[in-house]
Amino acid sequence: MSKPGHDDFYWVTNPEPHKQRRKEMLEKYPQIQELYGYDPNSKYKVFLCHALQLLTCYLISECSWPVIVLVAYVWGGTINHSLMLAVHELSHELFFSCSLAKYLVWNFLLIAFIITHFLRF
Secondary structure (H helix, E strand, O other), X not given: OOOOOHHHOOOOOOOOHHHHHHHHHHHHOHHHHHHOXXXXXXXXXXXXXXXXXXXXXXXXXXXXXXXXXHXXXXXXXXXXHHHHHHHHHHHOOOOOOOHHXXXXXXXXXXXXXXXXXXXHO
């Protein structure tokens, strides 16, 4: 097996596109700057997602396996994706200005992923 070389990657020499795109958007639509910052409802959405997952587990506990698999795939996948987006938002510090609150919610968010990610390894 050969070692990766210079030709094994796609090298980009262009400047980072996000800064330029942000600048153009702000020039064209200055009102979007009002949307920047913390979303005070994010923490409630995270807790609601966890509660809905637990409620769904209880409600489908007596269902047949095909129903459980379908609900887990569609509903569970949607909720898990929402929680992963919340992790992303936390990494950009868009939930709180307080580090302790961020840390606590981050750990609460990861509860949903501990078992599912652990089982893959």
